Amino acid sequence: MFNSITVQTATETESIYILIFTILLAFVLSTILALVYQKTFRGLSYLRNYVQSIVLISIISAVVI
Numbered sequence: 001m002f003n004s005i006t007v008q009t010a011t012e013t014e015s016i017y018i019l020i021f022t023i024l025l026a027f028v029l030s031t032i033l034a035l036v037y038q039k040t041f042r043g044l045s046y047l048r049n050y051v052q053s054i055v056l057i058s059i060i061s062a063v064v065i
Helices: 002-040 048-064
Strands: none
Touching: 002 048
16 A cells, blocks of 8 residues: 555656646747747837747646647
8 A cells, every 4th residue: 555655656746847847848949939039020129928928828838738
């Protein structure tokens, strides 16, 4: 019985690490994407709300998936 509790706790800890890694990876990749958007935008000025939406939507979708 003690072994099943230990296995369950270890699995929960691993899933938390995977969740944190997924959120950080989504943040880093979407930030790179937002920076590329800012640098390559051809217009008078880029929309800051759009850049923030790129980052937030990618983090939210990574958590949901």
